[in-house]
Amino acid sequence: MPDSERIAELRPSYQDELARGTGRFFLPARTDCPWCLGTDLRRKFRTTDLIQGKPGEFVLDRCRGCGHIFQNPRLSQEGLDFYYRDFYDGLGAETTAKMFEGNGSKKRFRRSARALRRVALPGRWLDVGTSLGHFCATAKEVLPDTRFDGLDMGEGVELAAKEGRIEEAYRGLFVDLAEEMAGSYDAVSMFHYLEHTLDPHRELAAAHRALAPGGHLLIEVPDPESLSGRLLGRLWLPWFQPQHLNMVPMGNLCRRLRELGFTVEVAERRDAHIPADLVCATWFLYDRLLPRDDAPWLPRRPGRAARAVRFALVWAFLPVLIAVYGLDQLLNPLVRRTRFSNAYRVIARRNG
Template sequence: MISIPHTSASRRAAYLSELALGTERFHEPRREDCPWCGAQRLRTRLRTPDLRRHQPGTFVVDECLDCGHAFQNPRLTAEGLAFYHLDFHEGHEGFAERILAARGSRRRHRAAARAMLRFPEPESWLDVGTGHGHFPETAREVHPYTAFDGVDLTVRVEKAREAGRIEEAHLGRLTDPELAERLRGRYDVVSMFHHLEHTPDPREELRAALAVLRPGGHLLVEVPDPACVFGTLLGKWWVSYGQPQHLHLMPLANLLAELTSLGFEVVSTDHREPHIPYDLTGAVSLLCARLLPDIDAPWRAKPPTELQRLVRTALTRVTVPFLAVAAALDHALAPLFSRTRFSNTYRIIARRTA
């Protein structure tokens, strides 16, 4: 297990020690077939460095020409995922992290919670990949009589419980056999917001969700749509590619077929409301981060001088008007984009049949 100290000097030394061994060891062997349908007709859709945090390494996204599934290939190993996720959620924010926070806004959380109002009030709700528990905190305003629990790979879930945002905190993956068995049949609703694309095996996550749902319970899923036109137009600057964190991008038809095969009844799909107005802003932010990387990142060989800090701060301020214009365009065009193939996210609500 990779462990990085907290002090700046120690963290830099630890990162550089890991990187001295090379980044190739963080990747599994390259696949020659699609992990979703098994077909061998693949094409490379994207080859990119880490545009968000600028850690060393190159990442490839391949696409299956038969089913349209897009996936990181070669995929990161468990050790690689641990390395590239170090510090990722602990407040080390850059341009892209501030933009991506838009998908976790209270307005979006409230809208997702309201999507479940057409069904009977749930007694229990499990939010998978809950992080700090911001969704349950907001969803409780819409469902005041529901008990919200959370599961997450990081200690953020325990902090969420301490803050009173969730009632029970489960540290780990829902696919862990012991956890899945302990939670079997406990929940009326399971939600997965921008979670499946981060997991090594999305199918296994869906099976685990099925196991913890009560008969008649509902699964609520939101994921990036690889069919979004921005993925083609913006290329590696499309923020939803999310390399190296995103391992899978699943077309809507594939996920619907999988849910049906597991015994779910698909209740609704929606591209309009889940659309996140951040494609142009995200592209500009990634470009700015590329031109003005974090010079104090612990994986850089030397810490910056004071002059370098001052110059970067001044140049960063120059980018603000460009980001503001991109954000204004994203929001102004959102009503159009959300109704077309420019929509970047889709939502599925499925019911576990009795």
């Protein structure tokens, strides 16, 4: 079915939901930090959905005590369902699959697998937040004797098992399923997963439960202390509103892991950097000037003239985007060695 027909088919249900307003998608605002429970909070910024363009405003607050940055007020489960819909599945499924199948993603997946291989050779590996299982399929090239399982909320994890990218699929919340996995895994990975979760403390405890003694937890997340985030402000891709609920500084994460009974073996920023900050910020800025693209959360389809103007302007701007993308790649060797790196990696061993 062409996208225009799928969008038209979905529009009535989206409009019914939006007619009731977006305020109902949020929980009451917190007066304390979800990480340390401190009450000295400062507004960081207010923004909109720069990725899909769904209606709504989102606020990030920063705890002055521990540096934790979090969405406040936070989306409820109903809100999360609304803003995730048609991103990783539905209308967005094909785009998401192409992103994970690209050479850039595969290179990053191989680096991550090699990072763990330097400290351990796991027999069983659980990838939490695996989506379509593309990390597992690529990591198998680096660790051919490792069995990879995957866990996610969406239907993609079941498709990953069906297509052979993972051995076993768990569909649901990690904090609910960890008990049945107790001590089963030599490695658990969370690649750009923890920032999406409602309660990172419970997710880390679940990882401790699922790991066997001596097993390793591999985490990669956006770095809220990155100088790129300060420079680009709300245009910095890793803020990724409204999906990113909690942004954990590296020091906070390492301390919590030690409290849970882990030994931190690796904590670094260099290898986890994803060179896309400038091109994404450029696109977000330019996209504000364009007529809207058709989407089911818009009340009606943009007119033919508006669609033609957008199409022409996007193609006219494409050389600029390509040039800025090239600049991201050119600067990558330098940026990843500085505090402009946009992500960090932690590898921790579960104590015996």
